[in-house]
Amino acid sequence: MPTVRVQTTQNVSLEYEVASLGDRILATLVDYLLYAVWFIFAAVLTNGLDLEKYVGFVLALTPTTFYHLACEIYFNGQSLGKRVRSTRVMRLDGTRPSLGDYALRWLLRPLEVLGFYGAPALLTILINGKGQRLGDLAAGTTVISLKARPEQGSLLQAAPIMPPGYSYQPIFRQAAQLADHDAALLRQLLSRGVAQQNFVLLNEAATKIKAILGVQSDLGDELFLRTVLLDHAHLLSEESGGR
Numbered sequence: 001m002p003t004v005r006v007q008t009t010q011n012v013s014l015e016y017e018v019a020s021l022g023d024r025i026l027a028t029l030v031d032y033l034l035y036a037v038w039f040i041f042a043a044v045l046t047n048g049l050d051l052e053k054y055v056g057f058v059l060a061l062t063p064t065t066f067y068h069l070a071c072e073i074y075f076n077g078q079s080l081g082k083r084v085r086s087t088r089v090m091r092l093d094g095t096r097p098s099l100g101d102y103a104l105r106w107l108l109r110p111l112e113v114l115g116f117y118g119a120p121a122l123l124t125i126l127i128n129g130k131g132q133r134l135g136d137l138a139a140g141t142t143v144i145s146l147k148a149r150p151e152q153g154s155l156l157q158a159a160p161i162m163p164p165g166y167s168y169q170p171i172f173r174q175a176a177q178l179a180d181h182d183a184a185l186l187r188q189l190l191s192r193g194v195a196q197q198n199f200v201l202l203n204e205a206a207t208k209i210k211a212i213l214g215v216q217s218d219l220g221d222e223l224f225l226r227t228v229l230l231d232h233a234h235l236l237s238e239e240s241g242g243r
Helices: 021-049 053-074 079-084 099-128 132-140 175-176 180-195 199-213 223-241
Strands: 005-006 011-015 087-091 141-145
Touching: 011 021, 011 141, 021 053, 021 079, 021 099, 053 132, 079 141, 087 099, 099 132, 132 141, 132 180, 175 199, 175 223, 180 223, 199 223
Parallel strands: none
Antiparallel strands: 005 011, 087 141
């Protein structure tokens, strides 16, 4: 399965599995099924309330027009179809996409996915190799898989990859305060939160760790927790090497 390396602002590379073309097509079909259900409901509602055809058309079209934009903003990069297929939109620097990023993907979607039977999106994803359609290329995003790998357990348990010759500098030196059992528990919470897409759990864990270590950070919850674990492991190795 193709993977993409996400270069964080701390110059650390994290490897994610790119959502397969099959998962993306199935997620789209799930979303279109929801469209169909809504169109049927809107048609029944229009007839039942004896609304004019124009009003009924607007009523039916408006929610589907803004569906993907609204879902990805409020559900952290997931439409309902993406949630079913365990995929998510993410920036190539590992951070959560901004409103502008989601808007770029949404604006180009009609041309890529709805126009020409989705051929532009399919071809771009196949050629690009990073799971990016034109909207992703414009926004600097990709779509990753959140499914567990058999050889690794949770996808996001993979170890960070350091660039060749790069000497890692810990971001949060306070991470050395964590006991080994605390780090192990944090690793389990991170794995569970990502596997279950439980963003409340990730936020609670990040808030607790910030309070324990006395640190502040603008990093997303997932990236913050991963950075703390990386710093903890690095600082322990430094301490062991200095003995």
